[in-house]
Amino acid sequence: MYFDYLNVLLFSSVGFLFVFINMAVGSLIRPKRNTEEGLETYECGEPTTGETWIKFDIRYYTVALVYVVFAVEIAFLFPWAIVLGDAFDNTGAAEGSGIGVFALVEGVIFIGILFLGLAYVWAKGDLDWVLGYEDRAFDPGEPGPLNPQPRSLAQIEAETKPAEAAKHGDAAQDDSEGDAA
Amino acid sequence: MANLLFYLMGLGAVIGSLLVVTSKNPITSVLSLLGTFFCLATIYLLAGFQFLAAAQILVYGGAIMVLFLFVVMLLNLGHPEEGSGLEFMNKRRMPFAFAASAMLIVLTFAGVLGQGSAPGAVELAHMATIGDLAGLMFGSFLLPFEAASILLMGAAVAVIVLAKRERTQAVER
Amino acid sequence: MNPYIEGMQALAPELVLTALALIVLVADLLTKGKDSRRMGYLTLAGLAVVGGMLALRLGEPSQTYFGMVIVDSFGTFFKLFTVAAVAVVCVFILSDKNERKNGIGEYYFLLLGASVGIFFMVSTNHLLLLVLGLELLSLASYALAGFHKGQRKSAEAAMKYVVFGGLSAGIMVYGISLLYGMTGTLDLAEMATLAGDSIPTGLVPQLYLSAMPVGVAMVMILAGFAYKMSVVPFHFWTPDVYEGSPTPVTTFLAVASKAAGVAALLRFVGALFPVDGVDEIIMWYGDRFGMLIAVLAAVTMTLGNLSALRQQSLKRMLAYSSIAHAGYILIGVATRTSEGFDAAMYYMTAYYFMNLGAFGVLLYFESALGSDRIEDMRGFGWKSPLISIAMVAFLVSLTGLPPTIGFYGKYLLFKVGVAEGLGWLVIVAALNSVVSLFYYFSVAKSLFLKESNDERPALSQPLFAGLLTAIGVLTIFFGLFPDSIQELVEMCSLLGS
Numbered sequence: 074m075y076f077d078y079l080n081v082l083l084f085s086s087v088g089f090l091f092v093f094i095n096m097a098v099g100s101l102i103r104p105k106r107n108t109e110e111g112l113e114t115y116e117c118g119e120p121t122t123g124e125t126w127i128k129f130d131i132r133y134y135t136v137a138l139v140y141v142v143f144a145v146e147i148a149f150l151f152p153w154a155i156v157l158g159d160a161f162d163n164t165g166a167a168e169g170s171g172i173g174v175f176a177l178v179e180g181v182i183f184i185g186i187l188f189l190g191l192a193y194v195w196a197k198g199d200l201d202w203v204l205g206y207e208d209r210a211f212d213p214g215e216p217g218p219l220n221p222q223p224r225s226l227a228q229i230e231a232e233t234k235p236a237e238a239a240k241h242g243d244a245a246q247d248d249s250e251g252d253a254a
Numbered sequence: 255m256a257n258l259l260f261y262l263m264g265l266g267a268v269i270g271s272l273l274v275v276t277s278k279n280p281i282t283s284v285l286s287l288l289g290t291f292f293c294l295a296t297i298y299l300l301a302g303f304q305f306l307a308a309a310q311i312l313v314y315g316g317a318i319m320v321l322f323l324f325v326v327m328l329l330n331l332g333h334p335e336e337g338s339g340l341e342f343m344n345k346r347r348m349p350f351a352f353a354a355s356a357m358l359i360v361l362t363f364a365g366v367l368g369q370g371s372a373p374g375a376v377e378l379a380h381m382a383t384i385g386d387l388a389g390l391m392f393g394s395f396l397l398p399f400e401a402a403s404i405l406l407m408g409a410a411v412a413v414i415v416l417a418k419r420e421r422t423q424a425v426e427r
Numbered sequence: 428m429n430p431y432i433e434g435m436q437a438l439a440p441e442l443v444l445t446a447l448a449l450i451v452l453v454a455d456l457l458t459k460g461k462d463s464r465r466m467g468y469l470t471l472a473g474l475a476v477v478g479g480m481l482a483l484r485l486g487e488p489s490q491t492y493f494g495m496v497i498v499d500s501f502g503t504f505f506k507l508f509t510v511a512a513v514a515v516v517c518v519f520i521l522s523d524k525n526e527r528k529n530g531i532g533e534y535y536f537l538l539l540g541a542s543v544g545i546f547f548m549v550s551t552n553h554l555l556l557l558v559l560g561l562e563l564l565s566l567a568s569y570a571l572a573g574f575h576k577g578q579r580k581s582a583e584a585a586m587k588y589v590v591f592g593g594l595s596a597g598i599m600v601y602g603i604s605l606l607y608g609m610t611g612t613l614d615l616a617e618m619a620t621l622a623g624d625s626i627p628t629g630l631v632p633q634l635y636l637s638a639m640p641v642g643v644a645m646v647m648i649l650a651g652f653a654y655k656m657s658v659v660p661f662h663f664w665t666p667d668v669y670e671g672s673p674t675p676v677t678t679f680l681a682v683a684s685k686a687a688g689v690a691a692l693l694r695f696v697g698a699l700f701p702v703d704g705v706d707e708i709i710m711w712y713g714d715r716f717g718m719l720i721a722v723l724a725a726v727t728m729t730l731g732n733l734s735a736l737r738q739q740s741l742k743r744m745l746a747y748s749s750i751a752h753a754g755y756i757l758i759g760v761a762t763r764t765s766e767g768f769d770a771a772m773y774y775m776t777a778y779y780f781m782n783l784g785a786f787g788v789l790l791y792f793e794s795a796l797g798s799d800r801i802e803d804m805r806g807f808g809w810k811s812p813l814i815s816i817a818m819v820a821f822l823v824s825l826t827g828l829p830p831t832i833g834f835y836g837k838y839l840l841f842k843v844g845v846a847e848g849l850g851w852l853v854i855v856a857a858l859n860s861v862v863s864l865f866y867y868f869s870v871a872k873s874l875f876l877k878e879s880n881d882e883r884p885a886l887s888q889p890l891f892a893g894l895l896t897a898i899g900v901l902t903i904f905f906g907l908f909p910d911s912i913q914e915l916v917e918m919c920s921l922l923g924s
Contacts, residue, residue, distance in 0.1 A: 078299060078304075129324060129327035129328050131328060131417055131418075133324050133327070133328075134321070134324045134325065134328055134417055135413065135414065135417045135418065137317075137320050137321045137324045138321060138410075138413040138417065139410060139413065140317055140320065140321075141313070141317040141318060141321055142406050142409055142410045142413070144312060144313050144316060144317035145313055145317075145406060146403075146406060147312070148309040148312060148313055149399065149402060149403075151305070151384055152305070152384050152385075152387050152388035152391050152392075153388065153391075153392070155384045155385050155388045156385065156388030156389060156391075156392055159385075160392065175429075175431045176392050179392070179396060179399065179400060182400065182403070183399065183400060183403040186403040186404060186406075186407050186449070187403055187406055187407060187410075189407060189449060189452065189453065190406065190407040190410035190411065191410075192456070193410065193411060193414065193452060193456060194410060194414055196456045197414055197418070197456075199414055199418060358598075361643050361646075361647065364639055364640065364643050394493075394494050394495075395555070396431075396493060397434075397493040397495060397496060397556065398495075398555050398556055398559055401547060401556065401559045401560070401563070402559065404445060404540065404543060404563060405559060405562060405563045405566065407449075407540075408537070408540040408563055408566050408567055409566050411452070411533055411536060411537065411540075411570070412537065412566050412567060412569060412570035414533075415533050415537070415570045415573075415574065416569070416570050416573050416576065416585060
């Protein structure tokens with residue numbers, strides 16, 4: 074009976090080997106010139122700043138956890154889908170169980186309860202990805218050049234206006250330009 | 255052939271799980287865990303449980319792995335400083351961890367090797383299909399099936415309650 | 428009649444409770460979390476319905492449905508007390524001055540979900556359903572412990588609870604899988620009686636063949652129960668989690684969750700290792716298993732009481748005291764007799780009353796003083812005499828002195844312990860009670876015998892204060908007239924009927 078899965082074994086071994094053989098061949102035939110510039114991380118020609126380890130938004134985690142819950146649900150629903158036809162006819166795997174229409178009802182209850190879970194997550198707004206600044210549920214962190222703090226429109230205006238005024242020397246002109254922009 | 259594959263996969267699973275706990279880089283740990291899961295799935299297949307093997311890859315290899323990766327990303331492990339969650343892996347407490355795992359290993363070996371027989375683990379006449387599993391699930395194990403839906407639902411709500419920050423806090427800031 | 432419909436009817440309380448949980452969740456979503464108090468009232472009303480359904484079932488003969496749910500008076504007894512405890516916890520949440528008024532509808536959903544888990548735990552002999560119920564209870568409890576996640580302590584409590592819970596649940600499930608591999612069944616009743624002809628399934632042939640793996644599996648399964656009951660060496664989470672959780676959640680964990688562990692352990696031991704086992708080898712190993720539980724009991728009560736002596740915080744002190752009480756209850760389990768189990772059930776009843784009361788008073792103090800330090804409660808007895816006198820009643824009962832329900836419970840446990848040859852354990856327990864006198868009475872002393880330097884007035888929460896006083900009155904009433912509870916326990920006895 075194991076030979077049913079021989080194709081799976083072959084497929085996965087070929088997939089596995091494909092990667093390693095290609096990498097091995099590549100390392101054999103590629104030129105090796107390790108200059109200092111060549112080893113740097115490429116970031117559009119700019120010198121790299123910061124680290125690659127960054128703290129993720131917790132919302133990724135929430136979505137992943139919800140995904141786990143529903144992946145498990147799928148695993149439960151496969152057997153249900155398989156047995157449903159047999160259950161109605163009282164044949165096959167469900168023969169003699171007399172479960173009949175209860176299999177359908179039980180499955181619908183199962184899905185219904187989990188759908189409620191999805192509705193809950195949805196209604197609580199954990200699936201909304203784009204949030205306004207006032208909704209944003211993460212810590213903005215320490216202010217720095219790479220981490221501009223959220224500012225209100227009034228603040229931005231207050232910061233930009235004096236500079237504009239100094240440049241043009243005329244408050245009225247400044248106002249009209251601001252409107253045009 | 256099947257025996258050889260079993261020992262190969264068993265070895266793979268043990269090495270993988272050792273790498274999980276010993277490797278310094280958390281991403282290496284997560285990927286070793288993935289390897290362990292694949293070895294386990296193969297062992298399930300060898301034992302004749304095709305659906306279990308598929309579910310192992312689907313749920314553990316897929317969903318749980320993604321979760322672990324996000325946890326690693328969340329913990330901000332590039333800076334293992336105070337409060338990053340890594341300080342409980344310090345050297346002083348290592349002996350306790352070793353003692354606990356040694357005890358577990360001794361218990362396991364005593365359980366497995368203690369000249370026991372395992373009549374519960376009957377050899378399957380044929381590969382257990384989804385149909386066989388479904389027959390059991392809707393036969394004698396109907397109630398646990400429904401209880402599992404409540405469990406999953408509770409898990410979803412518990413997740414949201416724990417992982418979400420209160421909006422009010424964010425507004426105050 | 429169709430067995431499915433019949434089974435559904437028998438499981439009506441569970442179904443209503445589940446439906447209630449879902450209704451609360453949906454109602455909370457529809458009202459967008461505004462004014463969560465209404466969810467609390469809805470929960471209380473639903474719990475009253477479930478309680479009524481359960482009360483009508485008391486005394487019905489034991490029956491098994493779906494091959495794994497046992498509907499009997501023993502289960503109904505614990506379910507009734509769970510419903511009552513959850514209702515009291517709901518009142519605590521509604522009266523908690525430190526709790527938000529909006530957006531806490533999940534609080535009630537999680538409590539009800541945990542209760543569904545308890546319902547399954549206490550009414551099954553099937554290890555699969557037991558694990559599912561345990562996990563449902565644990566998952567909901569993790570979220571409840573971290574409900575005030577803005578507070579560092581609460582978040583830490585949830586974290587510690589998850590790590591310990593995951594570890595011990597893993598050990599327990601591993602033990603169950605070993606047991607299943609050896610005996611070929613997950614049903615405890617079947618396991619105890621089964622003796623396969625050609626292949627040696629069931630517990631008895633396995634014990635003859637290879638007792639060692641069975642013993643390992645048993646110890647591992649015991650770890651899961653020990654964790655839920657916070658028995659040494661699986662008690663480490665208890666003080667920190669109890670302290671960090673919101674006080675109503677602590678009450679739930681200390682009372683309902685622990686009782687579920689006790690009930691499941693009683694079923695487990697009663698099914699596999701009763702003192703009059705089917706085979707002499709069961710009795711021989713049953714003696715060893717009982718001795719292990721007795722030793723755990725002695726260590727647990729001693730450690731709990733000695734640690735409680737040093738606590739400044741009333742919440743932490745009650746946490747250690749709840750560890751100690753788990754030790755007392757184990758005396759009844761260790762005897763493995765019907766009388767011992769009845770005594771454990773009686774003590775569990777006493778435990779419900781006195782701990783619900785004590786944690787309620789703690790919540791009252793926290794609301795009034797903003798602190799749970801015993802030091803800060805100086806002279807509070809003169810400001811709210813009714814609550815404080817009730818507190819003294821709970822403390823007397825926790826110590827096990829007459830005329831309270833705790834005294835009679837402890838008396839029954841000691842009596843059955845001596846009768847079953849566990850005299851040494853009873854002596855340890857008696858010495859422990861003397862130790863516990865010191866820390867319980869330091870609270871009473873602080874309440875009444877010291878001058879207050881706090882100017883804040885007492886709270887005016889007539890409903891809450893009335894509930895606490897009522898629990899206090901019942902604590903003394905059932906101490907003076909223990910017969911009614913005694914009859915209830917005998918009616919619901921696990922092994923006796």
